[in-house]
């Protein structure tokens with residue numbers, strides 16, 4: 127046996143020893159889980175047997191309470207142990223499959239020998255609980271594996287820097303307890319392993335990347351210093367992956383003080399939510415909270431307006447070019463999402479401090495109870511130096527005081543008497559009891575009757591005033607819709623809000639008309655939602671959530687400055703990680719932006735760190751070499767060296783031939799073992815047409831705005847819904863110039879093409895898209 131074989135044999139033996147140890151632990155834990163589980167059932171069943179219940183007097187009652195409490199504590203402690211053991215069992219079962227994926231041999235300075243450190247998804251101690259058989263990939267020492275090749279190394283621990291030498295680095299592929307491969311690696315980690323991982327078929331769920339995290343990704347994952355982390359990275363460079371492993375890292379690093387529900391991920395849509403939802407559980411962690419900006423706005427404004435969804439706006443932008451008002455709306459979208467408009471709203475708010483806020487009167491039973499003018503006078507009687515939200519709260523307080531007096535006056539109104547006649551017996555009985563309790567009954571029956579009537583009247587009026595009180599508490603007397611509307615009903619107002627010499631948008635008057643028209647119908651266009659909400663929060667005060675500690679914003683190029691400002695103020699105690707790619711900025715509002723300045727201006731530059739990822743892992747080298755020619759600056763995108771088929775661009779003579787070609791391509795791709803095949807269209811409307819043509823010829827699933835998950839199969843999907851996800855093979859349904867021609871469609875086209883992992887095929891009829899003109903296959 128040569129040295130290499132011997133080495134491999136030793137490694138195989140170690141795998142077996144560790145697995146045997148894991149089995150032992152599992153057996154022990156199963157026994158414990160069973161016993162504790164039985165205990166819990168037993169305690170629940172006989173809970174009351176061990177409790178002496180006696181409420182005869184106060185002392186007995188206290189004793190009864192103490193005995194219940196003690197019994198409940200025993201139960202809850204057993205349940206805690208049970209939960210903990212179950213979690214451990216789950217982790218051990220995961221380790222059983224693959225106990226570790228890497229090893230480094232590390233010699234600390236001043237030590238004589240190097241020691242092997244094995245890395246896996248969780249730590250495992252030996253039988254005596256002294257030495258680590260496996261280190262968690264997130265442990266301080268594990269960072270060496272990701273950051274260095276053999277040679278002098280150092281890593282940070284909470285107690286300072288540890289310096290030493292790495293004398294070896296090795297990777298393993300262990301499946302079902304068997305060592306399949308091992309590689310000694312040099313300068314970069316895992317080219318072999320990466321090849322293998324990236325060469326696999328796509329899945330409808332994202333996978334964790336802990337075994338092959340790259341050095342620049344590791345810096346993002348382990349960043350603890352910055353309040354704001356900005357990651358700007360090419361399509362497929364691992365931004366989402368880095369974000370998710372970062373969540374897992376933070377949950378480990380701060381496990382004593384941080385829970386998964388204190389981390390929020392803002393994602394582009396629900397399909398993406400389900401795509402990434404298995405990564406953390408795969409790593410043995412609970413999922414963070416996941417949401418979309420749309421969900422948040424629905425919750426804040428859904429009761430006031432009918433809100434347009436981003437996808438409906440997108441479909442309009444992509445299909446309504448020939449409709450009147452199109453270019454004006456597009457300009458409106460850009461203006462309303464700009465830093466300039468945010469500055470204008472800030473300026474507007476500071477003008478409103480002096481005058482101009484409009485209020486709604488307080489109405490009761492169809493009549494004005496407190497007039498809007500009176501509320502305005504109260505508001506403007508307060509010191510103008512106080513922030514508006516503070517003054518609003520003072521107004522609310524004053525109004526509630528006034529309401530009390532008005533409520534008393536209301537009790538003698540005829541409607542109250544009318545309502546009293548309709549009261550049921552129970553209410554009468556309750557009032558009678560109340561008066562008895564207060565000992566207000568005397569023997570004088572006339573007085574008794576009057577008191578009863580008074581109390582009934584008070585109760586009736588109070589009940590009717592309840593919603594009025596509630597509306598005052600939530601500051602509903604501020605007429606935000608009209609305050610927002612003013613910005614458009616007086617087109618000249620914007621001029622006074624913008625810095626001198628700034629040009630107004632060319633079509634501002636038409637934009638104003640369009641906005642007023644929508645508002646009058648109780649609708650809020652998608653581009654109006656962030657500025658409206660921002661204005662509302664600046665008037666009412668930002669509703670803050672102080673529990674959340676980390677915010678992740680993926681596909682951040684799709685967020686406007688307003689959205690960043692809102693999210694930052696909504697979560698004032700949270701650190702923020704923002705990840706995006708300006709080449710994939712597909713929303714109309716971002717056509718002219720190319721930086722994250724809007725978000726970085728919200729934080730101190732000292733607290734901000736920016737990372738750029740240029741290497742891309744998703745697609746094969748030929749696909750990246752093809753797609754990077756579509757966008758400006760694409761030459762900076764560096765493909766991971768994985769070979770594959772050249773992308774193809776095929777002309778079809780007509781629609782029928784196009785359908786046939788796509789059908790036979792899908793069949794061929796399936797025959798070659800590809801499972802997730804996506805036919806990507808530009809719009810939902812086009813996806814529908816394609817579906818009509820294709821679904822009778824082969825099984826295909828149409829993905830729409832309401833789809834929340836998908837399986838490994840053949841899918842038809844509009845490009846903007848495919849954001850963030852990936853497929854084995856991508857077919858671009860219509861890459862002709864009728865479809866992708868305007869400069870604004872370039873990034874959408876690029877986004878669609880970059881979803882492909884192994885194969886990319888484009889079809890067109892007539893002229894091919896000008897974006898392909900400069901692309902050499």
Ligand SMILES: Nc1ncnc2c1ncn2[C@@H]1O[C@H](COP(=O)(O)OP(=O)(O)OP(=O)(O)O)[C@@H](O)[C@H]1O
Pocket residue numbers: 320323324333335338339340343359360361362363364365366367368707710743744849850851852880
């Ligand atoms: N270090 C890595 N090891 C293994 N796979 C990786 C690594 N980094 C990225 N990948 C893989 O590359 C693919 C793309 O990663 P991811 O979706 O995180 O990229 P992204 O930058 O968010 O892409 P996009 O902007 O196009 O949505 C995924 O399949 C991911 O698993």
